[in-house]
Amino acid sequence: MKAYDAVIGLEVHAQLLTSTKIFCGCSTKAGLPPNTSTCPVCTGMPGVLPVLNRKVVDFGIMLGLATGSRIAPRCIFARKNYFYPDLPKGYQITQYEHPLCEGGSILIETAQGVKRIGITRIHMEEDAGKTIHDEKAPLSYVDYNRSGVPLLEIVSEPDITSTDEAVAYLRELRQILMYLGICDGNMEEGSFRCDANVSVKPAGSARYGTRTELKNMNSFRNVQRALQYEIERHIEIIESGGEVVQETLLWDPSRGVTVSMRSKEESHDYRYFPEPDLVPVEIDSAWIDSVRSALPELPFARRERFIGQYGLPAYDAGVLTQTKAVADYYEECVRLLDRPKEISNWIMTEVMRALNEQGIPITELIVSPEMLTGLIALIDKGSISGSMAKEVFAEMVDTGESAGGIIEKKGIGQINDEEELRSLAREIIDAHPDEAHKYRSGKTGLLGFFVGMLMKATRGEANPKLASRIMKELLEE
Ligand code: ADP
Ligand code: MG
Ligand code: ZN
Secondary structure, eight states, X not given: OOOEEEEEEEEEEEEOOOSBOSSSOOBOOTTXXXXXXXXXXXXXXXXXXXXXXXXXXXXXHHHHHHTTOEEOSEEOOEEEEOOOTXXXXXXXXXXXXSOSEEEEEEEEEETTEEEEEEXXXXXXXXXXXXXXXXXXXXXXXXXXXXXXXXXXXXXXXXXXXXXXXXHHHHHHHHHHHHHHTSOOOOTTTTSEEEEEEEEEEETTOSSOOOOEEEEOOOSHHHHHHHHHHHHHHHHHHHHTTOOOOOEEEEEETTTTEEEEEEEOOOGGGGTOEEOTTSOOEEOOHHHHHHHXXXXXXXXXXXXXXXXXXXXXXXXXXXHHTSSHHHHHHHHHHHHHSSOHHHHHHHIIIIIHHHHHHHTOOGGGOSSOHHHHHHHHHHHHTTSSOHHHHHHHHHHHHHHOOOHHHHHHHHTOOOBOOHHHHHHHHHHHHHHOHXXXXXXXXXXXXXXXXXXXXXXXXXXXXXXXXXXXXXXXHHHTO
């Protein structure tokens, strides 16, 4: 079989965290009773006029700057005409020829190093309502609460060449949106949705093959599975002498197959034309500068800085910067205690485990950076052993008490007292004359046995290095 290259381009819809809709004052809050967050504007009553929510433009500029896009000094809205019951106006207000942003990119990590994925455009648009078909079948219902909720559509160049890269791109984009605080990134609930365009071509060929468009993938795993399936399907068709049909397909996660939904519409089918009810949006440099000055440090830059500034391995830097909140927590810890790698280890293991167990974000963890660094400082001083510290940490998570308080209350602490350990060790050797004899006649592997007995006798509190040295001395004297 010949070798093929996959070509993938992604269209992401990110629901924005504004408090009101894009063209009216209705709340964007999720989970409200159906059709209670609606008004004549977002239900498309005749004679009403949309008014643009300025915050949506702010958010779009933020993402544009974060992806190094050109921000259009003047952009306009367009009508995309089609009929569906979730679209009461009969058209969606979106952007077409003059989007808010163009020509950006996102950097992703691949096995071959850092790769730049181009972003063709970012534009603003309104969401449609939600049709509900299954709940009360054979009746269908429609809920317009989501109608008019603001979205950014982010279209990538066809620069992605594997399913891993597609997932890496989506993760990075989602992380940027979440760092910016403009989208909650929830894929299951649809606030971060992705359509994927995919084609294959003979390896090295410059000409793209015919693409299909995939919808309905509500997790990273499903994006990966759907793309993998579709790439293989294209190759099989081409290998058997057939031709790929350009169409839109739905991913069926339970069967693990793509199902044809409709033939691919062309943009002229939508009869796009400039929206006459809205004025063009003029964006001057003062507006852009004010947005820029409020931008947080972005995930990629922060990861690189963590590697450089704290000497962390790339893996640690990646884990710690996955969310802004964890990265902030980490940096606060390092500010309090200059032990970057130890702190990283603690956060990546014990802290993350506690967060998973409790199902909470780090901002709700009862153990503050002060408390965590307090604990690590006690290990550093040799006051408690690493394994003891883990127990103390678990207690801190449960009770919110400080490490010092717990250690005092429980009377634990590392035993560094040589005399105390030496007398315990002597008792142990006396109680095991056979083993002691074997050790002395050359079976030195038994040292572990004796040290283990000593650790047990101290309930694990003996300083392990000291315990081992004392045992050895006594056995060999
Ligand atoms: P449409 O108007 O049909 O959505 P676009 O030109 O907006 O088409 O492209 C949609 C997406 O498809 C973009 O992300 C683009 O990178 C991608 N794309 C375009 N051509 C191909 C191709 N041959 N194979 C895979 N993806 C493609
Ligand atoms: Mg498109
Ligand atoms: Zn409304």
